[in-house]
Amino acid sequence: MAVKTFTTNEVLTSTDTNTYLANAGLVYVTSTTVGSAVSSVTVSNCFSSTYDNYKIIWSGGNFSAGNDGYLQLGSSTASYAYQIVYANFGAGAVSTYGDAAGANFRYVTEGDANVAGTNLELIGPNLAKYTACYSVGIGSGVAYMTLIGIHKVATAYTGFTVGPLAGTMSGGTITVYGYRKA
Amino acid sequence: MTMSDPILGTFHDAETGETITRELTAEEIAALPEPAEPLITE
Numbered sequence: 001m002a003v004k005t006f007t008t009n010e011v012l013t014s015t016d017t018n019t020y021l022a023n024a025g026l027v028y029v030t031s032t033t034v035g036s037a038v039s040s041v042t043v044s045n046c047f048s049s050t051y052d053n054y055k056i057i058w059s060g061g062n063f064s065a066g067n068d069g070y071l072q073l074g075s076s077t078a079s080y081a082y083q084i085v086y087a088n089f090g091a092g093a094v095s096t097y098g099d100a101a102g103a104n105f106r107y108v109t110e111g112d113a114n115v116a117g118t119n120l121e122l123i124g125p126n127l128a129k130y131t132a133c134y135s136v137g138i139g140s141g142v143a144y145m146t147l148i149g150i151h152k153v154a155t156a157y158t159g160f161t162v163g164p165l166a167g168t169m170s171g172g173t174i175t176v177y178g179y180r181k182a
Numbered sequence: 183m184t185m186s187d188p189i190l191g192t193f194h195d196a197e198t199g200e201t202i203t204r205e206l207t208a209e210e211i212a213a214l215p216e217p218a219e220p221l222i223t224e
Contacts, residue, residue: 032194035203039189046196067220103215143222166217
């Protein structure tokens with residue numbers, strides 16, 4: 001439904017209300033609570049043809065110790081090209097790191113025992129094309145990191161897995177939203 | 183975590199809404215990324 005402009009004293013019908021609720025720009029798809037001391041979280045059947053692009057937020061959780069967090073599409077463990085920019089809080093300079101053919105999108109977060117989380121976007125994970133990833137890692141109280149990456153496999157995926165590169169993750173909520181197409 | 187601790191994973195199916203946390207299978211453990219040191223240390 002295209003954007004509609006309501007006028008003064010116009011009756012707001014249930015049809016219009018329901019349509020606008022259903023067609024918000026950013027639409028909730030699913031969410032899950034992360035278990036205690038788990039090595040990974042797999043969310044399946046969250047990507048479909050309903051949306052091309054997605055936002056994923058993990059908040060309220062932590063790692064067992066300081067480490068990097070990764071994201072993997074489906075069961076694919078190759079061809080993740082990415083570059084990150086990171087800096088310690090208070091530092092005047094930033095550093096960079098990258099991998100042209102990683103096993104996952106490493107560094108979608110940087111967490112520790114206090115906090116870990118991420119705010120990331122996936123462009124076209126359910127399309128049979130390369131998938132792009134943009135993320136801001138939230139956590140550690142020590143540093144931030146941003147990642148831009150591309151998964152160079154032209155496959156449509158329906159789910160993803162996240163986790164720390166070592167140790168475990170606990171708590172918080174992972175929520176998936178889809179961007180309305182029209 | 184010690185060597186004897188079970189390796190757990192959370193699994194959520196967006197279609198059914200079901201979330202479970204269970205011990206990973208040997209195949210799932212083998213599919214985990216290689217442990218690595220963090221890029222940034224405290």
